[in-house]
Amino acid sequence: MGKGAPRISNDIRALRFARGEMTQQALADRIGVTRQTVNAIEGNKYSPSLEVAFRIARALELPLEKVFQYEED
């Protein structure tokens, strides 16, 4: 993150609901982070490491670029 608006955004909240209303806690347990971290990622308050980003995509059974979007300046 850093200065200005976040450049990495995501659709995790919508994708969780699309996958049988998966809870934040269920996703957190599957990817090995706390529920508060999933909440921070969804709110664009934290950009996860590449490893966690891949784990999220895998848990949602989607390619990485369907979950995360990188916005050019």
Added chain:
Amino acid sequence: MDMSFKEKSLWVQLLGLLGVYAWYFATVLPAAAPSVMPQHVVLFAVAVGYLVAVQGAGHIVIAVFDPRDDTDERDRLIALKGAYAGSWVLAAGVFTALYAAIGTEGNFLFTHLLLASWVLSCLVEIAAQLYLYRHGT
């Protein structure tokens, strides 16, 4: 408010440090002497005892209501950024204490500036972490 175990733990540490060392400095500074006296050492030991007791009790209460004490990469990143912020305060305090040691008689001012710097650096470290948990890294 939705807080993790780690964030609740930081609040316990912050309030414990603030309470105990506010009491310590409010008690010791009016009885300041050129050098540290035995009663100052006793008060310091009592303050450390209070701090251990307050933090131990606080963490037991947190653990009873929130047994999940997991940490992850975000906790580690926030801890590192907090430590970085606190380290500047500690470094500034150490040099201020050294300056005081050269310019004053006795060791009271030197030791208490060092102690105050350490307390302040811990408070800054914890406050920075609490800010990052709420407003993002």
